[in-house]
Amino acid sequence: MGRKVGVIAVVLVALVGVLAVYLYNRVTVLDHEAVTDSVSVIYGAGGNVAVLRTQSGAVVVDTMTFPIQGRRILVLAERLGGGPTQAVINTHYHADHTHGNPAWPLGTRIVATERTRAYLERFDSAFWEGLTAGAAPNDLFTDRHDLRIGDKTVRSHYLGRGHTGGDLVVLFVEDRVLHTGDLFFNRRYPNIDLEAGGSVQQWAETLERVLALDFDRVIPGHGPVTDRAGLLEFQRFIAELAEFASESAAAEMSLEETLAAANLEHDGAFEELSVPFLFKFDRDFVIRRAWEEASGVVQPVELEAPAASGNL
Numbered sequence: 324m325g326r327k328v329g330v331i332a333v334v335l336v337a338l339v340g341v342l343a344v345y346l347y348n349r350v351t352v353l354d355h356e357a358v359t360d361s362v363s364v365i366y367g368a369g370g371n372v373a374v375l376r377t378q379s380g381a382v383v384v385d386t387m388t389f390p391i392q393g394r395r396i397l398v399l400a401e402r403l404g405g406g407p408t409q410a411v412i413n414t415h416y417h418a419d420h421t422h423g424n425p426a427w428p429l430g431t432r433i434v435a436t437e438r439t440r441a442y443l444e445r446f447d448s449a450f451w452e453g454l455t456a457g458a459a460p461n462d463l464f465t466d467r468h469d470l471r472i473g474d475k476t477v478r479s480h481y482l483g484r485g486h487t488g489g490d491l492v493v494l495f496v497e498d499r500v501l502h503t504g505d506l507f508f509n510r511r512y513p514n515i516d517l518e519a520g521g522s523v524q525q526w527a528e529t530l531e532r533v534l535a536l537d538f539d540r541v542i543p544g545h546g547p548v549t550d551r552a553g554l555l556e557f558q559r560f561i562a563e564l565a566e567f568a569s570e571s572a573a574a575e576m577s578l579e580e581t582l583a584a585a586n587l588e589h590d591g592a593f594e595e596l597s598v599p600f601l602f603k604f605d606r607d608f609v610i611r612r613a614w615e616e617a618s619g620v621v622q623p624v625e626l627e628a629p630a631a632s633g634n635l
């Protein structure tokens with residue numbers, strides 16, 4: 324009997340070990356591919372990361388979900404980017420784009436919009452206190468931010484509300500590559516953060532301004548690298564979703580009626596994005612969020628105006 328219990332215990336410990344290794348690999352394995360001679364994308368558990376190679380070292384856009392991923396991205400970026408990181412850019416405040424930040428040395432330039440910094444303090448303050456406080460964005464802007472590093476120009480733009488109220492897009496000018504952050508989920512249903520200023524109603528117009536920029540290749544926040552046509556496809560879906568939601572709100576339809584009546588056409592190839600027990604971004608999710616905004620059920624949270632600037 325004692326021996327049997329011992330065998331079961333050994334098997335259980337082995338199973339837990341296998342599961343731990345599986346989860347560890349799932350979280351820490353990174354894939355990467357070249358987008359141009361100087362731009363690479365890193366895929367992993369979290370938002371897509373871009374690395375730009377310059378004569379002076381790497382520029383990194385977004386840092387994924389866990390500090391341990393950040394440490395791996397830091398090492399990979401040094402190799403892909405021609406030297407140590409010269410600047411990090413956070414497209415928006417969400418954990419799956421920023422929680423790798425603490426891997427970079429204190430004092431690293433970290434660019435974001437002022438709104439992103441404010442949302443991060445408002446919605447994710449537990450993470451950004453204490454040891455990680457110095458890893459929060461420290462080079463903030465409102466509309467446009469230019470970096471000249473080595474032989475490369477990196478231009479960040481805030482072009483309006485969509486996924487949150489503070490998303491920037493990054494243009495690698497010489498390479499004609501754009502990182503959109505989560506303003507673009509390529510062939511996936513997007514998260515829509517209404518509480519942090521996101522807006523389905525304004526998203527398509529924001530993407531119109533994004534499409535007016537000068538680029539060929541597009542790194543989305545989630546999903547594979549694509550081109551202008553891929554971004555246009557997503558814009559068509561967002562416009563369709565916004566129109567349907569405002570019609571349903573104008574007709575004073577309930578959420579249940581709205582979900583039942585939804586007849587969207589531009590999401591044929593979309594995949595769901597989900598983590599069990601945490602979130603599920605699917606057709607019902609995006610319709611619900613669009614309806615919540617259009618019918619006024621959910622309003623963006625008011626931000627306190629920061630002492631240093633009055634533009635929040």
Ligand SMILES: [Zn+2]
Nearest residue numbers: 415417505514
């Ligand atoms: Zn996001």
